Amino acid sequence: MAHVVTSPxxxxxxxxCVTVCPTDCFREGEQMLYIDPEPCIDCGMCVAECPVExxxxxxxxxxxxxxxxxxxxxxxxxxxxxxTQKAPLAAPPGSV
Ligand code: SF4
Ligand code: SF4
Numbered sequence: 325m326a327h328v329v330t331s332p333x334x335x336x337x338x339x340x341c342v343t344v345c346p347t348d349c350f351r352e353g354e355q356m357l358y359i360d361p362e363p364c365i366d367c368g369m370c371v372a373e374c375p376v377e378x379x380x381x382x383x384x385x386x387x388x389x390x391x392x393x394x395x396x397x398x399x400x401x402x403x404x405x406x407x408t409q410k411a412p413l414a415a416p417p418g419s420v
Pocket of ligand 2: 327344345346347348349350359363364365366367368369370371
């Protein structure tokens with residue numbers, strides 16, 4: 325089991341979550357972050373940091389976002405680690 329980043333993260337401007345992870349699980353995709361399930365110890369620290377409630381324990385991911393469990397596992401190894409808060413991610417199309 326691991327924690328999973330889901331749909332509300334898309335286009336997030338505040339990477340608050342990465343600063344609290346004790347095992348540096350977060351990976352930076354082009355428009356959202358992913359959690360690498362391997363190092364995640366399910367401490368839950370990141371959940372409270374996310375202002376849009378995008379992070380869930382794997383078992384608690386809402387039904388409509390279950391695909392994000394596999395997406396995080398698939399994308400995390402392909403994306404660079406992110407451990408410090410940084411400038412806005414790319415805005416979703418049509419949002420500016
Ligand atoms: S705080 Fe982290 S998980 Fe939440 S939306 Fe922003 S980048 Fe995504
Ligand atoms: S649950 Fe804990 S270990 Fe897992 S990604 Fe969140 S902060 Fe990191």
